[in-house]
Amino acid sequence: MTSINRRQFVKGSTTVAGGFALGFGLTGCAQPPYPATKTGAFQPNAFIQIAPDNSIIFQVFRAEVGQGVSTALPMILAEELEVDPALIQVEMSGVHPAYNDPQYNVMITGGSASIAGAWDILREAGAITRQALVNAAAIQWGVSSSECRAVSGQVVAESIGKRLNYGELADAARKLPLPTQVALKPAADFKVIGTEVNRLDLLDKVTGKTQYSMDINIAGGAEQVNEPEEHATKVAVVVRNPELGGGVAAFNAAAALEQTGVSEVFEIPAGVAVVADSYWHARKAADNLQVEWQAGSLAQFSTAAMRQRMDKLMSSDAGKNVRDDKQSATLDPAITKALEAEYYVPHLAHGQLEPSNCLIWFREEHGEAVCDMWLPNQGPDLCQKRAAQLLGLPLERVNIHSTWVGSSFGRRLNQDHLEEAAYIALGMKTAQPLRLMWSREDDTRHDFYRPAMLARLRAELSADDVWRWQHKLVGPSISQQQIPLTIKSIAPTWVPELLPDLVGKVMAKKDFSSLEGSVDMPYQIANIKVDYALLETDVPIGYWRSVGHSHSGFVVESFIDEVAHALGHDSIEFRRQRLQQHPRHLAVLQLVAEKAAWGQSLPAGRFHGVAVHEAFDTVVAEVAEVSVHEKEIRVHKVTAAVHCGQVINPLIVKQQIESGILVALAQTLYSEITFDKGQVQQSNFHDYRVVRMNESPEIEVHIVPSTAAPTGVGEPGTPPLAPAVANAVFASTGQRLRSLPLRLA
Amino acid sequence: MIEFILNGVQQQLEIESDTPLLWVVREEIGLTGSKFGCGKGLCGACTMHVDGVASRTCILPVSAVAGKSVTTIEGISEQAQHPVQQAWMEFNVPQCGYCQSGQIMSAIALLEQNPQPSDDDINQFMSGNICRCGTYPRIRQAIHWAAESLTKDETQTRVKKAGIGSASESS
Numbered sequence: 001m002t003s004i005n006r007r008q009f010v011k012g013s014t015t016v017a018g019g020f021a022l023g024f025g026l027t028g029c030a031q032p033p034y035p036a037t038k039t040g041a042f043q044p045n046a047f048i049q050i051a052p053d054n055s056i057i058f059q060v061f062r063a064e065v066g067q068g069v070s071t072a073l074p075m076i077l078a079e080e081l082e083v084d085p086a087l088i089q090v091e092m093s094g095v096h097p098a099y100n101d102p103q104y105n106v107m108i109t110g111g112s113a114s115i116a117g118a119w120d121i122l123r124e125a126g127a128i129t130r131q132a133l134v135n136a137a138a139i140q141w142g143v144s145s146s147e148c149r150a151v152s153g154q155v156v157a158e159s160i161g162k163r164l165n166y167g168e169l170a171d172a173a174r175k176l177p178l179p180t181q182v183a184l185k186p187a188a189d190f191k192v193i194g195t196e197v198n199r200l201d202l203l204d205k206v207t208g209k210t211q212y213s214m215d216i217n218i219a220g221g222a223e224q225v226n227e228p229e230e231h232a233t234k235v236a237v238v239v240r241n242p243e244l245g246g247g248v249a250a251f252n253a254a255a256a257l258e259q260t261g262v263s264e265v266f267e268i269p270a271g272v273a274v275v276a277d278s279y280w281h282a283r284k285a286a287d288n289l290q291v292e293w294q295a296g297s298l299a300q301f302s303t304a305a306m307r308q309r310m311d312k313l314m315s316s317d318a319g320k321n322v323r324d325d326k327q328s329a330t331l332d333p334a335i336t337k338a339l340e341a342e343y344y345v346p347h348l349a350h351g352q353l354e355p356s357n358c359l360i361w362f363r364e365e366h367g368e369a370v371c372d373m374w375l376p377n378q379g380p381d382l383c384q385k386r387a388a389q390l391l392g393l394p395l396e397r398v399n400i401h402s403t404w405v406g407s408s409f410g411r412r413l414n415q416d417h418l419e420e421a422a423y424i425a426l427g428m429k430t431a432q433p434l435r436l437m438w439s440r441e442d443d444t445r446h447d448f449y450r451p452a453m454l455a456r457l458r459a460e461l462s463a464d465d466v467w468r469w470q471h472k473l474v475g476p477s478i479s480q481q482q483i484p485l486t487i488k489s490i491a492p493t494w495v496p497e498l499l500p501d502l503v504g505k506v507m508a509k510k511d512f513s514s515l516e517g518s519v520d521m522p523y524q525i526a527n528i529k530v531d532y533a534l535l536e537t538d539v540p541i542g543y544w545r546s547v548g549h550s551h552s553g554f555v556v557e558s559f560i561d562e563v564a565h566a567l568g569h570d571s572i573e574f575r576r577q578r579l580q581q582h583p584r585h586l587a588v589l590q591l592v593a594e595k596a597a598w599g600q601s602l603p604a605g606r607f608h609g610v611a612v613h614e615a616f617d618t619v620v621a622e623v624a625e626v627s628v629h630e631k632e633i634r635v636h637k638v639t640a641a642v643h644c645g646q647v648i649n650p651l652i653v654k655q656q657i658e659s660g661i662l663v664a665l666a667q668t669l670y671s672e673i674t675f676d677k678g679q680v681q682q683s684n685f686h687d688y689r690v691v692r693m694n695e696s697p698e699i700e701v702h703i704v705p706s707t708a709a710p711t712g713v714g715e716p717g718t719p720p721l722a723p724a725v726a727n728a729v730f731a732s733t734g735q736r737l738r739s740l741p742l743r744l745a
Numbered sequence: 746m747i748e749f750i751l752n753g754v755q756q757q758l759e760i761e762s763d764t765p766l767l768w769v770v771r772e773e774i775g776l777t778g779s780k781f782g783c784g785k786g787l788c789g790a791c792t793m794h795v796d797g798v799a800s801r802t803c804i805l806p807v808s809a810v811a812g813k814s815v816t817t818i819e820g821i822s823e824q825a826q827h828p829v830q831q832a833w834m835e836f837n838v839p840q841c842g843y844c845q846s847g848q849i850m851s852a853i854a855l856l857e858q859n860p861q862p863s864d865d866d867i868n869q870f871m872s873g874n875i876c877r878c879g880t881y882p883r884i885r886q887a888i889h890w891a892a893e894s895l896t897k898d899e900t901q902t903r904v905k906k907a908g909i910g911s912a913s914e915s916s
Contacts, residue, residue, distance in 0.1 A: 066841030066878045198837060205842030206830040206849060208778020208818035215777035235772075260761065279781075280761075280768045353782050353790060353843045353877045406780070406843030407877050440783040651837055655880075659840060662879025685787040685875060694868035696881035 035059070035094035042170035044132055044178050045125045046098035048077055054153070054167025056081075057089045061099035062118075063109040063378045064092070064201070065408040066659070067714045068652035071199045073118055075648050079192040080126030080185060082150040083166070090200060092402040095381045109378040110413060110543065112616040112712025115648055119710050127182035135179065136172040137164055187646065187707040196651040201404070213374045213403040214357045218433050233359070233433040234263065236424050237282045239289050240271040240446055243678035245296030245538050248272060252290040259285040263430075268423035270416070275428060279437050295678070297538045303346070303452070303674040310454040310535060313474045314342075319533030320509055322519050326527050333462040339566055340458045341559060344739045345551040346672040348450035348544055349443070349682070351690050354406025356438040358421035362391060363431035370397045373421065376405040378412045386415050386489040390422040409663060410543035413482075414448050415489065444688050445680040448542025449673055451476045453514070453551045457559045459566075466563050468527045471518055471555075476537040478547070480508035508534050513543070517552025517613065517719065522585060523560060523578040539675070545663050546715040549615040553719025554726070554740060557611035561727045562736060571610050571727065572598055584643040585612055587704045588621035591641035595702050596623035606636065609728025611720035617711035618644045620657065622720040625697075626728035631744045633669060635725055637698040640717065645708040653713050654701040660717020661699055666690040668722040670741050749810045751776075752820030762808035766800075767791040769807045770817060778818040778846045782875070789874035792847035793817050799854035801873070818846040821853065822909045828894040829853050832887035840878035848874045852888050861892055 034046045036059060043049040049057050058077065064070040070090050078085040093099055099107045101117045130150045137155035138145040141162050148157045156163040187193075204210040217233065241247060251272050253265035261281030265274050272291055276282035313319070359374040371391055377383050380400040388398045405412060421436040428434060438446075453475035460468035484500035510532065512519070519530045544550055564574035572593050579585040589612055592598070598608060605627045612621040625637040640657050647653050670689035674681045682688040726737050735744060747758050751774065758773060770776050770793070779802065782790035786801035793802050794816040795809075821827050825834060829852050832838075839845045848871070855862060855870045862870070867888050876884070895901065903909075 064841075068840070198834065199839070201842065202834045202837065202839060203825055205839035205845050206825050206833045207821070207823055208776075208846045210842050211777070212780075212843060214781070217775065217777075278768065278772045280764050280772075351877055353780075353788065353841070353875065355781065405841060407841040409877075437781075440785065440788075655837065655840055655883075658882060659879040662881065663877065684785050685783055686785070690875060690877060691879075691881075692873075692875060693871040693881045693884065695872075696879070699882050 032096060034098070035096055036091060040171065042132070042173040044129050044173075046093075046096050047122060047125050048081065048129055050129070050133070050166045050170045050173070052167050052170050054165050055089055056083055056087060056153070056166065057091060059093035059099075060090050061093040061107065062114040063376070063402060063405055063408070063412065065109070065378075065405040065412070067114075067656055068199060068649070069109075069114045070201055071197065072115055072648045072652055073122060074200070075192050075197055076115070076119060076122040077126035079190060080123050081130050083153045085192055085197050086200065087153065088200065092404070095384050095400060107379055107381045108413075110410070112618065112714040112716060114712070114714075115710050116617070116712055123184050124182065127184055128179055131179040131182050132173045132176060133166055133169045136169045136176055139176070140164075140169075140172055194647055194650070197649055199652070210404050212354055212406050213359055213376055214354070214435065214437065216359055216374050216403065218359070218361060231432065232277065233435055234275050234277065234428070235279045235282045235435045235437055236273050236275045237279070237286050237437055237439070238268065238271045238273050238420055238442070239286050239291060240442065241293045241296070242445065243293065243296060243299050244301070244446070244540065244675075244680070245298040246678065247294040247296060249292040249294040251292065255288040255290065256285040259288060261285075264428060265289065266427045268420060268427060270420045270423070273420075273424045273427065275424065275434070282437070283439070298678045301539065301678045302676045304676075306452065306535075306537075306675070307454075310452075310474045313533040313535060314454055314456055314472060316533075319472065319474070319531045321529070321531050322510055322515055323528060323530035325529075333465070333467050335460045335467065336463055337461045337566065338458060339461065339562055340456070341562060341736070341738055343455040343457070343555045343558065345453050345554065345667075346674065346740065347452045347539070347541075348667055348671055349447045349673050349688055350409045350411035350544060351666070351671070351685075351688060352407040352409055352411045352443075355440055355443050356411070356417040358417040358436045359433060360421040360425045360436070361433040362422075362425040368397065369393055370399075371425075372399045372401065373418065374401040374403055375418060375421070376403055376408065376412045377415070377418070378408065382486065382489055383415060383418055386418060387422055389489065390419060391426065409545040410547070411447070413543050414485070416446075440685070441683045444683050447673075448540045450544030450550055451478060451514070451537075451541040455518070455551070455555045457555070459559070459563045461563065461566060464567065466525055466567065468529075469521075469523070469525045470529045471521070472531040472533065473514060473518055474533045474535055475514055476535045476539070476541055477508035477511035478513045478541050478543060479511045480504045480534075481541055482543070483507055513547050515552075516548035517615065518548070518556060521552075521556045522582050522614065523575070524581065525578065545660070546615050546718040549613060549715070549719040550664075550667070553611065553613040553615070554722040557613060557720060557723030558726050558736075558738065561609070561611075561723065561730070565730070570599070575612060584619040584704070585614065585621075588612060588619050588641040588643050591702050591704055592621040592623050592639055595641065595700065596625070596639035598623060607728045607731040609724045609726065609731060611723035611727065613716075613719040615716040615719050618642065618713060618716040620716045620720050622661070622724045624721065624724035624728045626725055626732060628729060628732045628744065633725065633729055633742060633744065635665060635669075635697045637700070638721065638724070639700045639702070640720075641702045641704060642713065642716065643704040643706060644713050644716070645706050645710040647703055647706075648710060650703055653703055656713040657701045657717035658699045660715060661721050662691055662696060664718040664721035665696070665725075667740055668725050668742055669695070672741055747807050747811055749812065750814040752816055758807070760807060763806045766793065766802035766805045766807050766810055766815070770802070770815075776817055776819050780843055780846060782844070787875070788844070789847040789851060790844050792850040792874065794850060794854060797854070797857065799851045818850060821849070827853065827904065827909045828891040829856065829887070832891035832894065835890060836883045836887045838880050838883045838887050840880055844874060844876045844878075848876065848880075848884060852884070852891070855888065856892055856895060860895060862888065
């Protein structure tokens with residue numbers, strides 16, 4: 001079964017299970033011109049251009065959130081183009097249909113799909129560009145193209161001793177028709193792909209030069225500091241109802257308006273906006289704002305009450321069956337034992353280090369309204385459409401500038417920061433640039449959380465095997481909330497509000513973003529039954545690194561370990577025997593067992609735990625080396641093995657698995673979001689704990705060599721970590737911990 | 746009127762004395778290399794050197810640096826010539842990069858007070874700098890490499906001559 005996961009995020013927007021299409025296109029009919037054209041450049045496609053001065057400029061068309069696409073994407077193209085990737089200059093792209101993800105049909109960054117989606121497209125683009133330059137040289141020299149070859153940014157014809165660099169050929173290449181058929185290099189000839197190329201963004205990131213959106217300063221079109229007052233950028237903060245879903249009943253701005261530097265205070269849907277000349281002035285004024293809050297639907301919401309509702313749904317007949325395999329016709333072994341367990345994971349905030357923010361400049365130019373926005377985002381075309389809707393502008397007068405992003409983990413898929421900035425810009429008396437700033441408290445308390453999930457598992461065992469695996473999940477549906485939001489932002493205004501909500505409801509009952517990794521669990525067991533009961537919720541929920549896999553990995557890989565132990569089998573051997581149809585799973589298990597020295601003795605007090613999980617077509621196995629001191633769990637080392645098809649840059653693959661592991665470690669040991677009286681109880685990094693240097697293990701990543709089509713690595717490092725640690729804790733203490741964060745009794 | 750030295754340049758500012766140094770540097774002066782992550786001194790993204798000491802400037806009122814010398818990431822080396830910056834590139838430390846200005850400033854301060862730190866020393870000193878992307882293992886390796894590099898006489902001389910880093914007096 002293919003992992004459908006977040007593809008439902010937007011696919012569901014255009015067709016619904018049951019087959020009716022919503023009947024409007026997501027892209028325009030005519031091909032718009034390629035964006036960001038440099039004067040005189042040869043620009044054969046939307047991705048690369050060669051300027052006459054020999055600059056090679058690549059448009060990065062996925063969000064660079066740390067996962068390294070700004071290096072890996074140009075590397076793919078550089079291979080066929082025959083240039084050193086270190087010589088490529090990168091820019092964050094604008095909006096263009098050529099940048100659409102081939103599966104999602106929008107410019108979304110997500111589902112660990114950037115490399116996989118661009119693999120064929122970029123190689124072809126690079127090859128066509130190269131061939132066009134070769135053809136241009138051949139014509140210029142009066143020889144056949146077959147006598148010329150491209151090497152290291154030049155076209156060379158050895159037979160006549162001539163060479164020209166790409167920049168010198170740009171002008172000639174522009175005037176020729178593009179080649180339509182090109183051969184792509186076989187993997188054996190790769191010189192760039194598969195090599196450890198240093199990230200292209202290193203220099204700027206170690207000197208403080210990288211511009212995140214809150215660093216960008218504009219004034220009258222020029223970037224400068226200390227602009228004249230009438231062009232000066234205003235800064236706004238929003239005071240929000242601490243109760244989720246609540247509103248504003250009344251507010252008194254008198255004290256706030258008396259504060260230095262404050263210009264305006266007014267209400268927007270998200271709360272009360274305080275506009276000032278600097279962040280500090282806005283924040284101080286906001287502290288002086290008096291607001292009477294209006295309770296909303298979540299006023300009495302608490303995690304404790306939610307757990308009770310979950311328990312009720314779990315014990316009842318509620319829910320839909322989503323898998324029922326009977327792999328053998330007769331099922332009559334001597335069942336001697338049944339194992340039952342319940343697993344729970346809490347809500348999680350993203351904790352992305354750059355707080356939400358957005359810079360907007362909505363003004364008139366030559367008598368027409370126009371808008372520029374600079375913001376961290378994972379879908380600039382969706383941003384453009386939403387901004388155009390809110391501001392009442394045609395698309396061509398909304399310019400979205402995607403910026404370098406200070407991590408995301410799925411946070412920037414939502415457009416709440418864009419919407420708030422638009423409402424503030426609409427409400428402001430002046431047309432000055434406006435920088436919306438969120439505090440860490442805002443981010444912790446007004447997130448789109450990874451949903452809490454409850455799982456009950458039951459396995460029926462004979463003396464030497466497991467025969468039945470039953471898994472019921474209870475939890476909210478991300479699709480139920482997120483898909484209507486997406487549709488609303490891209491649908492023409494004549495589509496009734498009701499329709500996106502209806503689509504959401506239909507998607508919710510079998511929401512793959514809740515079920516991925518659970519419904520398609522790979523182990524060969526005679527009878528597998530999976531059910532899902534939807535927990536209706538108004539708590540804002542969203543995509544958190546690895547989405548459904550962020551809990552299914554923990555649940556499935558912990559319970560399979562319980563089963564293995566009950567049958568007296570080694571954890572890896574037990575899995576191996578039941579994954580015979582899954583060569584990638586077998587490959588990573590073998591590699592991780594070897595590299596972690598599984599089964600060999602460890603220093604006193606240290607124990608190993610293992611887990612293997614497939615997410616977004618990539619398979620990762622992890623072995624955690626853990627010790628327990630009183631009630632403290634210490635993770636000393638994590639060894640990981642990954643199968644992601646053809647590796648573009650091993651260095652970036654390793655970085656991403658390290659990253660996935662460390663984000664997972666936070667949810668394994670520390671992080672949770674809890675609610676009481678409608679409010680999030682955590683606020684900043686002291687009570688929403690994440691992993692720090694002194695808590696981080698040694699990490700070793702090993703890659704299974706492969707020339708199969710590349711699959712993603714942004715998220716797959718996350719799912720196996722929690723179960724690997726929990727399984728090691730069991731080996732150490734005999735305590736089976738079934739909730740995250742892990743807490744020893 | 747608050748007066749202090751920033752990256753070797755004298756500053757004279759009319760600004761409320763309780764304004765955190767981070768916002769003075771970012772908004773008044775316009776150097777955006779130091780970052781805002783939490784506003785409570787918990788994440789370290791705002792780390793600068795005040796008279797050589799690593800400080801969380803999102804909670805440090807500007808009045809506290811009157812008469813002192815402040816160094817930001819911009820004052821280290823524009824071309825990344827400091828051994829710590831070289832080490833960061835050698836090990837491909839940054840991912841999203843948002844925490845790295847703070848990480849580098851803390852690492853430089855660590856090595857200035859402890860030229861041969863153990864893993865434990867590194868863990869403790871750097872525990873105030875959060876990295877959500879998980880670059881900690883590479884930071885550890887990079888700090889060891891930079892420490893090695895800094896013990897070499899020629900590196901010390903080069904660093905001093907070029908005026909790289911907060912220890913230097915040249916402007």
